[in-house]
Amino acid sequence: MTAFHSRIIGTGSYLPEKTVTNADLAATLDTSDEWIRQRTGICQRHIAAEHENASDLALKASQRALEAAGISADRLDLIIVATSTPDMVFPSTACILQAKLGVRGMPAFDVQAVCSGFVYALATADQFMRSGRYEHVLVVGAEVFSRILDWEDRGTCVLFGDGAGAVVLERGSTPGILAAPLHADGSHAGILSVPGSVCGGKISGRPLLQMDGTAVFKFAVKVLEEVALEALAEAGLQKSDIDWLIPHQANIRILQATAKKLGLSMERVITTVDRHANTSAASVPLALDEAVRDGRIKRGQHVMLEGVGGGFTWGAILIKW
Numbered sequence: 114m115t116a117f118h119s120r121i122i123g124t125g126s127y128l129p130e131k132t133v134t135n136a137d138l139a140a141t142l143d144t145s146d147e148w149i150r151q152r153t154g155i156c157q158r159h160i161a162a163e164h165e166n167a168s169d170l171a172l173k174a175s176q177r178a179l180e181a182a183g184i185s186a187d188r189l190d191l192i193i194v195a196t197s198t199p200d201m202v203f204p205s206t207a208c209i210l211q212a213k214l215g216v217r218g219m220p221a222f223d224v225q226a227v228c229s230g231f232v233y234a235l236a237t238a239d240q241f242m243r244s245g246r247y248e249h250v251l252v253v254g255a256e257v258f259s260r261i262l263d264w265e266d267r268g269t270c271v272l273f274g275d276g277a278g279a280v281v282l283e284r285g286s287t288p289g290i291l292a293a294p295l296h297a298d299g300s301h302a303g304i305l306s307v308p309g310s311v312c313g314g315k316i317s318g319r320p321l322l323q324m325d326g327t328a329v330f331k332f333a334v335k336v337l338e339e340v341a342l343e344a345l346a347e348a349g350l351q352k353s354d355i356d357w358l359i360p361h362q363a364n365i366r367i368l369q370a371t372a373k374k375l376g377l378s379m380e381r382v383i384t385t386v387d388r389h390a391n392t393s394a395a396s397v398p399l400a401l402d403e404a405v406r407d408g409r410i411k412r413g414q415h416v417m418l419e420g421v422g423g424g425f426t427w428g429a430i431l432i433k434w
């Protein structure tokens with residue numbers, strides 16, 4: 114029996130035009146460029162224009178990924194979008210994206226795993242492709258987190274930004290994706306949430322991000338190490354085999370702590386948090402696209418993607434590029 118695998122054949126990303134610096138925030142908020150840089154490594158973030166929704170950012174990132182892959186959208190067999198900031202309650206952002214790409218027929222759905230969303234979506238796509246049923250799959254992480262922030266809460270609003278990243282996967286006989294462990298623990302739901310919903314035409318609860326930053330920090334560092342080791346063990350590889358580590362871009366100190374635990378120098382870690390801030394499900398594909406396009410990631414290398422976020426959810430994708 115033929116074994117099927119998935120391989121990334123094109124990446125793309127998109128950042129909204131408008132940038133907001135730490136100094137811009139400090140003009141209206143009790144914060145400072147120094148505090149934000151020191152505690153998070155963030156210098157600026159991109160913020161979507163009023164008319165831009167998650168599907169608009171997803172469209173631009175997808176078009177770039179399809180162009181890099183050298184295939185047209187009508188050859189896609191499945192579209193998966195990871196987002197926690199969908200255009201509307203329904204239809205899914207994936208269906209809206211499909212229409213904007215000008216195609217129809219193939220299944221399209223959203224994955225909701227907050228900052229682990231892209232890793233969850235990529236693992237899901239890999240499983241579909243291993244069945245042999247799908248040949249080309251588009252996986253996107255797209256967020257407009259600026260819409261769910263309390264812009265008067267200095268403890269959270271300085272941390273996030275908007276953006277989208279996408280990959281096109283192709284079925285093949287060699288991997289590709291070597292391991293994709295995923296996890297969740299809903300008992301930690303309260304430490305990072307947007308506790309609001311739509312009920313009877315009204316908003317019920319508070320639909321703005323709230324977080325216990327210290328608890329999230331500790332949890333993130335712990336599970337990012339654990340799940341990376343799990344992916345390596347599944348693939349029969351060692352820490353020293355990792356050529357590039359791309360963790361979810363939440364805070365430079367989380368990236369540094371994870372790299373240290375994995376015995377990697379920061380030169381092996383792709384970092385965009387300084388310029389993008391935390392773009393939730395978009396952060397990993399944004400960083401991946403940057404490192405592919407600037408030539409750091411080369412064919413044959415081992416790349417470890419890692420997500421961690423609300424839920425709590427976490428996971429890793431180990432790729433032979």
Ligand code: UT7
Binds near residue numbers: 325
């Ligand atoms: O995708 C996952 C989502 N989230 C994360 O990954 C975030 C994980 N957590 C973190 O990155 C960090 O915990 C934060 C960056 C959120 C906070 O850093 P910290 O070093 O843990 O600071 P802290 O929360 O202990 O706050 C220290 C002080 C406090 O003042 P007092 O009580 O010491 O007087 C805060 O009120 O810093 C204050 N503070 C600020 N000061 C200036 C909090 N936010 C700000 C701010 N500007 N923006």
